[in-house]
Amino acid sequence: MLTNYHTHCEHCKHAEGSVEVYVQQAIIDGLAILGMSDHLPYPHHDYGYRMDFAEIWDYIYEVREAQEKFRGRLRLLLGFESEYLRSQRDYYEELLTEYGVEYLVLGQHFYDIGGRWQGAYGISDTAECITYARSVSEALDTGYYSLLAHPDIVGVNCLDWDRNMDEMTDIILESAIKNNVPLEINANGVRRGIVSDNLGEHYMYPHFKFWEKVAQAKADVIISSDCHNPSLLYDADVRKCRTIAENWGLNVIDVLEIKKV
Numbered sequence: 001m002l003t004n005y006h007t008h009c010e011h012c013k014h015a016e017g018s019v020e021v022y023v024q025q026a027i028i029d030g031l032a033i034l035g036m037s038d039h040l041p042y043p044h045h046d047y048g049y050r051m052d053f054a055e056i057w058d059y060i061y062e063v064r065e066a067q068e069k070f071r072g073r074l075r076l077l078l079g080f081e082s083e084y085l086r087s088q089r090d091y092y093e094e095l096l097t098e099y100g101v102e103y104l105v106l107g108q109h110f111y112d113i114g115g116r117w118q119g120a121y122g123i124s125d126t127a128e129c130i131t132y133a134r135s136v137s138e139a140l141d142t143g144y145y146s147l148l149a150h151p152d153i154v155g156v157n158c159l160d161w162d163r164n165m166d167e168m169t170d171i172i173l174e175s176a177i178k179n180n181v182p183l184e185i186n187a188n189g190v191r192r193g194i195v196s197d198n199l200g201e202h203y204m205y206p207h208f209k210f211w212e213k214v215a216q217a218k219a220d221v222i223i224s225s226d227c228h229n230p231s232l233l234y235d236a237d238v239r240k241c242r243t244i245a246e247n248w249g250l251n252v253i254d255v256l257e258i259k260k261v
């Protein structure tokens with residue numbers, strides 16, 4: 001069964017296409033389930049690279065309208081991709097109850113360490129990867145997140161793999177298994193191409209060293225497009241991810257178990 005739970009749209013200001021255009025593309029591609037998961041805006045602060053908070057209901061209504069319009073043709077889910085910020089727990093809970101949001105994808109692009117902001121993209125010391133992993137683990141422990149997006153996103157920093165990276169992997173993997181949250185192979189990593197370091201040539205993410213441990217642990221894995229353009233919803237790179245996952249012996253599942261709060 002073909003599915004995609006990590007999908008953006010024009011609301012975030014760095015993607016193209018309305019919700020409906022993604023749904024039409026999903027039908028063309030033969031997807032049985034499409035999850036919309038645009039970047040979550042916050043009422044207390046504008047973190048940028050996403051919709052304004054004032055627009056949140058436009059997005060929600062757009063997805064709900066499409067759910068009505070395309071009922072019986074595919075299953076459309078209302079979600080968000082969100083960082084986890086400890087101070088915003090009430091908000092996440094409201095989203096999953098009062099706002100009627102069906103699922104959250106954890107995309108830990110940045111996190112809070114004792115009031116100091118750290119971006120997962122700006123790490124220069126592998127010890128920081130352990131802090132990133134702990135923030136992911138704390139997030140999954142809340143039970144709010146149904147899917148862990150690009151768990152190996154720190155690969156963008158092209159740091160040489162070392163013991164800290166192993167520890168990061170162990171922390172994330174253990175938490176994902178304990179909380180029954182699948183780990184995502186993200187096609188945007190493949191789209192970014194190959195890099196070279198002390199381990200030779202490989203993708204920044206999915207990083208083969210990370211996924212070696214995932215395969216050994218037989219943890220559940222989901223493949224996502226993370227598309228910001230409808231033409232990428234089920235493109236050659238998503239299919240390449242399927243081949244990569246198969247070659248690495250990963251336990252790929254297609255249907256996400258949605259967490260209830």
Ligand SMILES: [Zn+2]
Nearest residue numbers: 008012014228
């Ligand atoms: Zn984005």
Ligand SMILES: [Zn+2]
Nearest residue numbers: 006081107226
């Ligand atoms: Zn995303």
